[in-house]
Amino acid sequence: MAGIRDVAKEAGVGVGTVSRFLNDSGYVSEEARTKIEDAMKKLDYTPNELARNLYHKKTGIIAVLVPNVSNPFFAEFVDCVESELYNAGFKMMLCNTEKESNAELEYLDMLNRHIVDGVITGVHSLKAEEYRRIHKPIVALDRYLGEEIPVVAVNHKEGGRLAAETLIENGCKKILHFIGSTRVESPYHERHYEFERIMKENNIRTICYELEWNRLDAQYYKEAVKDVMSQNIDFDGVFGVDRLAIECMNEVIRRHKKVPKDVKFVAYDGTYITEMVEPELTAIVQPIGGLAKESARLICKLINGKMYKDKNIILNVELKKRKTTSV
Amino acid sequence: MAGIRDVAKEAGVGVGTVSRFLNDSGYVSEEARTKIEDAMKKLDYTPNELARNLYHKKTGIIAVLVPNVSNPFFAEFVDCVESELYNAGFKMMLCNTEKESNAELEYLDMLNRHIVDGVITGVHSLKAEEYRRIHKPIVALDRYLGEEIPVVAVNHKEGGRLAAETLIENGCKKILHFIGSTRVESPYHERHYEFERIMKENNIRTICYELEWNRLDAQYYKEAVKDVMSQNIDFDGVFGVDRLAIECMNEVIRRHKKVPKDVKFVAYDGTYITEMVEPELTAIVQPIGGLAKESARLICKLINGKMYKDKNIILNVELKKRKTTSV
Incomplete structure (x- = not known):
């Protein structure tokens, strides 16, 4: 398999230039860009995403924790939040915590271990203190987890x-x-x-x-x-x-x-x-779609370095009169 | 934040020894192990998982593709397969492909880019040829994607x-x-x-x-x-x-x-x-739980290097007589 050195050689540029190009981390001339792109195509070179992530200290992955995705509320939420995250350039890691009592803690730990960039949590088996000691991007769906963690909920x-x-x-x-x-x-x-x-x-x-x-x-x-x-x-x-x-x-x-x-x-x-x-x-x-949209928007902002304190996003509910009431 | 060099210095051992210890990749004496563990504890050092994954060329993540997780069949499948993968030491990345026509191809590409170790797919927007050209761990749920990709389905x-x-x-x-x-x-x-x-x-x-x-x-x-x-x-x-x-x-x-x-x-x-x-x-x-179990079992085997050709796992269905038929 072709490596970064092969690409540099084929393109007739330095390895550092290819690295800057791949990581979008400094000046690369238009001419060099074209040469590198041609070389990558010719050699069928795919950048090793792990190595790139290591460089950026980002994984592009957000963990979503729900008690049970077969519950229709969470199924719809997960469906919508995945679309929102996908459109924002993130992949979603999903965890059902109901069956595994340690999973919640394990996923929080993954924030520390640089496996995920953020967590959207709709569960709350852990004490809020466990959440408070993690100063990383976390958004809570319909849960109070401490003043540093923004909440998305309905009225x-x-x-x-x-x-x-x-x-x-x-x-x-x-x-x-x-x-x-x-x-x-x-x-x-x-x-x-x-x-x-x-x-x-x-x-x-x-x-x-x-x-x-x-x-x-x-x-x-x-x-x-x-x-x-x-x-x-x-x-x-x-x-x-x-x-x-x-x-x-x-x-x-x-x-x-x-x-x-x-x-x-x-x-x-x-x-x-x-x-x-x-x-x-x-x-x-x-409004499950709205809850998903706001959760995704907030976690992206937190990942980009914005801080919130006591931030609550409250959406409106709607009464739908159907056939189990008469007036 | 403490790094591997700080741990080595604190433990009084070489950086290479700490690296071998962290990656479980060679001899480290009992004495050195104890010193390293103590140093890690003292410095509150968390290994960077990304770097470790890069070393092992494994991410511990399996992508699961379904058309729409809010469909109850897929919701139950995803719920069960996540538990099975979790118990096997893998995290699940979930993608709903119905809304994004390019997502399926993108996730397959993630296999090549070392972001996921395997894919379980319950979708089939792509032509089977797209799947056939990827010689990496893929398991198909209820889909024929070519002789190299094992299928899990019911009778x-x-x-x-x-x-x-x-x-x-x-x-x-x-x-x-x-x-x-x-x-x-x-x-x-x-x-x-x-x-x-x-x-x-x-x-x-x-x-x-x-x-x-x-x-x-x-x-x-x-x-x-x-x-x-x-x-x-x-x-x-x-x-x-x-x-x-x-x-x-x-x-x-x-x-x-x-x-x-x-x-x-x-x-x-x-x-x-x-x-x-x-x-x-x-x-x-x-038997959705059974389909999930078999899909998880197969993908783990493929990741561990086992190859299959024309492998089909066929589970039995069950007739449940309830109240919409009389006999």
Whole structure:
């Protein structure tokens, strides 16, 4: 295989000139450029990217950590963020942390070991301190990891308000409210607080069902719904993440109740699966493409040396009225 | 930041000894090892992984190419293959090729440029010749890319047979059959051939609807179903991939027909979404975890220097009878 020396010899220029050309690191005359390009073509020379990266101290790789990419929210996020990073000239390394408890720490360590230039993290098994001690480009999706790490999230409080108002307008009196585990700090709890506050203000009863931490698999959602149903709770409205709302709705339909006549549903996240079931679910929709775009934009800026403190990017949610509510 | 020279000085050994120690590339005495480890700890020295990779000519990264990770089949595959690769000591670089037509070629090129050690590809926009000229570790998921590239797939012929027999047993007489684009060579066409063969043998009418090539997005599936429905075709049985079967079933239900009484459905792939709708779909289930395991195992073997010719790994599918068929 041809090396940099062969290229220099063929082009009739010095090795240093070829090196400057390849690394875009100093003056190379137009004439020399043409000669080097011709020589590279003639010798079928491919620069060793590893060596170039070593020189630039950049790898062009960004790690994206999610609990589980088979969850439709994260699947859509990963899909979009990969496109955004690709367009910005970066490759994406993906890690599902749910199955491997040490993976999160290992990927953070890869920042130190110059394998990745930055990390976008949508997980939070580690204590925030672990993140704080790393002074490298990290962007958090919907997680608080300390004041040095910027957060991209939606306005969950607004999401909680829209969901509450919709169920109230629909005349619901006893509402089953699935809430995420409160074990970790995250902006997403705000939707639950706001939802509960509004319900209390309107004297409407809610039954809260707190989910286990870090369980996002289909099996668990089915179990949780079975567990709720076995308690013979009477409810006429449901608020929960897409898959829980769907599982719950299916169970309600199997028990010969009518949707939305007997029970109304508002799903949270509004991924494509809410449009894949019959009836289609009314949902608070997170702009996943927008979250991906902002996460990619921020990590690129951090890699280019910009620093942020207490930077939060908050996007708007949207209420999509479909067929599981009547008004 | 401390460098290899500082470590050598602190440990009182030569730079070459530290290099041999770090790269595990020659004799280093026990005494020197202890001194180097102590010095590294004292100086908080982290070896530059890029430099080590350059030495070993390995990056520990495998690229996985899929058309679209938000498609549930690929989401589950990526989820599983990432775990398998992680356990084998590799990181996964993920690329969705649907949005970027040049990405496939670019990732193959990364094999040549020493950025990744291997590629697992579930896409096929490129001509097989592009793959054949690369003599590096590549494994194809459900695609024929030439005799030098091993294929991991399921027994689609058996899948087609099981689907056909199920719909025949259920008394279907006019069957709507969604078929994948025949524009590319893939093992998956065999299910359609076998399905059609058996139907012909049994004098059962099928209406074939060929899908556009490389369209796996939710929007397209909805459009395809609308297109079929607008043609006022009369059918009592449907065979198609999960999302098409689901969209079609929802439309049938909206038109006040009963499932499975009036129309029977058999879905292909059997991802979690077939269990997320009501009624749950009878499906031919591909063992996605098994496909991931075999793909990971093969790519690791290829990276370790093993060569294959005409190697096909064919896994069994499973018929899951659920609620969209009666017998």
